[in-house]
Amino acid sequence: MKALVTGAAGFIGSHLAERLLQDGYEVCGVDKFLENYPRQWKEQNLSGLLRHPRFRFIESDLVQLSLPELIDGVVYVFHLAAQPGVRASWGKEFDRYTHNNLLATQKLLEACKGRRIQKFVFASSSSVYGDTTDLPMREDGVTCPVSPYGMTKLAGEHLCYLYWKAFEVPVVSLRFFTVYGPRQRPDMGFHIFMRALLRDEELPLYDDGEQTRDFTFYSDIVGGTLAAAQYPGFGEIFNLGGGCRTTLNEMLQTLETISGRKLRIKKLPRQAGDVRHTEAELGRARDRLGFNPHVGLAEGLRQEWEWLGSCLK
Amino acid sequence: MAISQDLLDILACPKCKGDVHMNPNGDGLVCESCRLLYPIKDDIPIMLIDEAIKL
Numbered sequence: 001m002k003a004l005v006t007g008a009a010g011f012i013g014s015h016l017a018e019r020l021l022q023d024g025y026e027v028c029g030v031d032k033f034l035e036n037y038p039r040q041w042k043e044q045n046l047s048g049l050l051r052h053p054r055f056r057f058i059e060s061d062l063v064q065l066s067l068p069e070l071i072d073g074v075v076y077v078f079h080l081a082a083q084p085g086v087r088a089s090w091g092k093e094f095d096r097y098t099h100n101n102l103l104a105t106q107k108l109l110e111a112c113k114g115r116r117i118q119k120f121v122f123a124s125s126s127s128v129y130g131d132t133t134d135l136p137m138r139e140d141g142v143t144c145p146v147s148p149y150g151m152t153k154l155a156g157e158h159l160c161y162l163y164w165k166a167f168e169v170p171v172v173s174l175r176f177f178t179v180y181g182p183r184q185r186p187d188m189g190f191h192i193f194m195r196a197l198l199r200d201e202e203l204p205l206y207d208d209g210e211q212t213r214d215f216t217f218y219s220d221i222v223g224g225t226l227a228a229a230q231y232p233g234f235g236e237i238f239n240l241g242g243g244c245r246t247t248l249n250e251m252l253q254t255l256e257t258i259s260g261r262k263l264r265i266k267k268l269p270r271q272a273g274d275v276r277h278t279e280a281e282l283g284r285a286r287d288r289l290g291f292n293p294h295v296g297l298a299e300g301l302r303q304e305w306e307w308l309g310s311c312l313k
Numbered sequence: 314m315a316i317s318q319d320l321l322d323i324l325a326c327p328k329c330k331g332d333v334h335m336n337p338n339g340d341g342l343v344c345e346s347c348r349l350l351y352p353i354k355d356d357i358p359i360m361l362i363d364e365a366i367k368l
Binding site (some may be wrong): 070 | 328
């Protein structure tokens with residue numbers, strides 16, 4: 001069976017592609033190597049995949065790529081490619097977000113019209129919920145993103161739903177909650193903190209540290225994503241969270257313990273677009289997908305710490 | 314790992330969506346209509362219009 005993974009050189013995409021290959025799929029990966037972080041990290045993500053005989057890779061922009069031939073024979077489309085990052089989505093950078101998050105998604109959905117794919121899985125984000133105080137966040141609850149990035153992800157979900165209703169493209173949207181683990185992007189929190197620790201630098205901490213996140217280990221995200229592909233329903237949305245909502249201050253204490261190093265914190269003001277809390281209601285994902293996050297925060301942080309330590313030697 | 318034929322079969326020129334063929338020395342994919350060469354680096358076809366080389 002064939003699968004298409006967009007964003008295959010990225011953090012989650014590369015792990016997903018590996019899991020699909022382990023499960024016996026032929027995988028075609030596409031990535032345009034966005035300049036949001038250095039290319040070498042993404043090349044490293046891909047290095048094992050490129051040696052696999054059932055993996056093919058194309059460097060391209062989904063908006064430019066001729067998609068019909070790419071989708072021919074594909075059973076599952078996993079659309080993880082996106083311009084990520086909440087804080088960078090303001091101002092003149094917004095063009096990149098509309099191109100890579102909206103236009104690319106629309107082009108891919110268009111190409112899937114009338115094709116015999118079994119599922120189009122769209123990677124959305126907890127950012128769609130914004131600063132809601134109605135916790136835990138439910139899929140049928142209020143969505144009110146407070147960043148342009150979050151808005152493009154919510155718009156992407158709506159695009160998927162439209163193509164399901166109008167053209168029966170078999171979509172499912174997944175709201176990923178702060179994913180972490182080996183290969184986490186260098187612009188994401190744990191990677192930044194750990195890199196600062198390894199280099200004996202100050203850790204930048206925005207806001208007061210009492211903000212919370214429902215951190216989710218990458219392997220739980222990959223498991224949930226595969227379950228969503230195989231789920232018999234269409235047009236639905238699921239939260240994929242780690243089940244371990246934690247304050248950043250608590251997380252930093254755990255990091256001190258794991259690293260055996262004392263943190264030096266540089267306090268910075270809260271950034272525009274940052275939400276105060278996230279917490280995923282997982283009842284729907286548990287009931288319908290059999291989703292069950294396995295990896296706790298301490299273990300997940302330990303794995304990421306060991307990975308980053310080996311990368312930066 | 315060289316570019317496989319089944320990968321070549323699904324690639325088209327991003328600009329005109331027409332057929333591309335391998336350059337005789339294997340360093341890129343050529344669109345005759347657009348007179349563009351899309352480079353292949355480390356066995357990865359780079360199907361980006363901005364990266365294409367004018368022939």
